[in-house]
Amino acid sequence: MSAVLRDNMECARALSALHAIPPDCSGEVWLKAGMAAKAAGVDFEAFNSWSSHGGDRYKGERDTRTRWESWRRGGGIKPATLFHLARENGWDERSAPLASTPPQSHQESARKVARTPTPDPFRLWDAAEPATAEHGYIVRKSGDPGGLRVYRGRLRIAGEAIDGWLMIPARTTDGLLQSIQFIPPTPGKKLNLSGATMAGTLYVVGDLNTDSPAYIVEGIGAAWTVHEATGAPAVVTFGSGNTSRVAAAVRSRASRLVLVADRGKESAREADAERLGCTWIELPSDLPDGADVNDLYIRDGIEVVRELLRNEQQITAAHDAAGARSFAFCRVGDLIGENIKPITWLVRDYVETDSLALMFGDPGCGKSFAAIDLACCVATGTSWHGRRTTPGPVFYIAGEGHNGLARRFAGWEVHNGVSLKGAPLFVSLRPARLFDMAAAKAVSEAVEELAKTSGQAPALIVIDTLARNFGGADENSAQDMGAFVANLDEYLRTRFRACVMIVHHSGHADKTRARGSTALKGALDAEYSVTKDENGLVRIEATKMKDAEQPEPVAFRMDRVELPIRDDDGQPLHSVALSGVSYVPAAKAGKAGRGRHQTVALQILAELEAERRQRLERSGHDPNGARVKLDEWRARLAGEDIDRKRFYDLRSTLQTAGKIAIEYGDYVRAL
Incomplete structure (x- = not known):
């Protein structure tokens, strides 16, 4: 592929992502979208055209150009932010338009794509033929053709000829046709109409009414299955990122909401359910990632699906009988009997299993040595300085070279007299871009593959450091940090029920907190501050414990360790390892006993x-x-x-x- 054509394709992809973001978005989102679009190669004319549909927020071409020219293409927000914002609004990059011939220049390419008219969804829908039960997708999914159509014509999306594809109308909550999803008759990828946003759109199988619950699903296959099993309406959101918005929009048109999670989306649906005050359904764990309730139906039959959904109905029916739909009470006695469980400790009284934790401190304070010490103790079942550990596989996602890490791990071996050979302790070959969903999923799959080899699920996953594994996003952005945390929750913590320990730097001005957006601390189950004083004493103090008592602070001495390895001159190599000492509070000038x-x-x-x-x-x-x-x-x-x-x-x-x-x-x- 020529460089010119490749640039054209990337520009087209960026424009497709931009048009998936509502132009009447908040000022903060508009600013990020613009800076990221410019970084991705979109020109001003295309950006201004998109912005002009922003209603009262659009202040005219002159104002938009002034702000555009103030943004530096090579710095600040990167193109990845544009694609992240687009995915949040239901964008599927498979629908990005591709130019058929290479243009004269990259800027010409941008203008050419910007001028390409978006196909009118009304005309496409009106010209289409009614779907029948013989359509390949409907047959394969045991679906219902009612209300759907089939496209006939020469339109191409993402290079695909879509003649004969099933058409699913994507409508606003007011019933206005906004876009169309196309599904091939044979197994393949679904595609959305290029240039028409799917954000906030839905399709309902059945009829919404306030006397019936509404089941919220991602795809139409799942909607067919849920409606057949319950008789209740099922709302298609056209993607995980649309779920919360669509569910909130239809809440007043149903007796209650039930979110049905696809496999691998459990964490996101649980968070949505908590935010919306509704219930959610989790599919059996033996289904593969990406499977939905329709896949369960095809594999096990409608009665299995009906039983799965009936269990949820019984739980919520008790709430309805008490006179509440989305808000209810229960007896404290029942709450105590059913929900109090002892904390499962990874490190007794200090680190919990199935948690998101953070260890932060200044450069050189010993936080990485502390993380390595913890990782080695868990992987080998060694007590952590007098505290019992629950042994299990450990995955260390490293942001620095293997040579330095190898010396640190070797130093731990020598200092503690415990071999790491054969221990279920694994280190990554490179950093991971955990802000990016696809990268986080790839990490999750690599962890799962090694976990199968060891026969055990991960107990601890260390990310050292956040900055080196953040993927170029903005640490100070609550939205970017939220995406990072969501990926850790969905693809690592929840999937494996492991403790995810992040190693991070302290703030530039405030050393008592971690650097970046406070959204991170709000999401943590535990936080630990690591400091080192002028005498080399390393102190670790818990600054947040969400569900457990604050443990006593601990202190360490950093001992120099001679390794059984020689350099080219025959001199021994050295590393550092931690030795536990009694904790002494840091010195405060002017107080007796504290100088x-x-x-x-x-x-x-x-x-x-x-x-x-x-x-x-x-x-x-x-x-x-x-x-x-x-x-x-x-x-x-x-x-x-x-x-x-x-x-x-x-x-x-x-x-x-x-x-x-x-x-x-x-x-x-x-x-």
């Missing part, structure tokens, strides 16, 4: 206590019996240039401040 020397003294005391505990554990004794001699403490402090006289001053200050206790036999312990 720099006092902090050093407390840290060294914590290290000595940790060494004594480890020694007792190795010898099979109770580590709680660990004690430190005052002379040992003083001798260790002498190595930090704290002389005898200063030591006695420190001891007195710390004792007065209630930071230490001196016990019989000249032993000292931290309080």
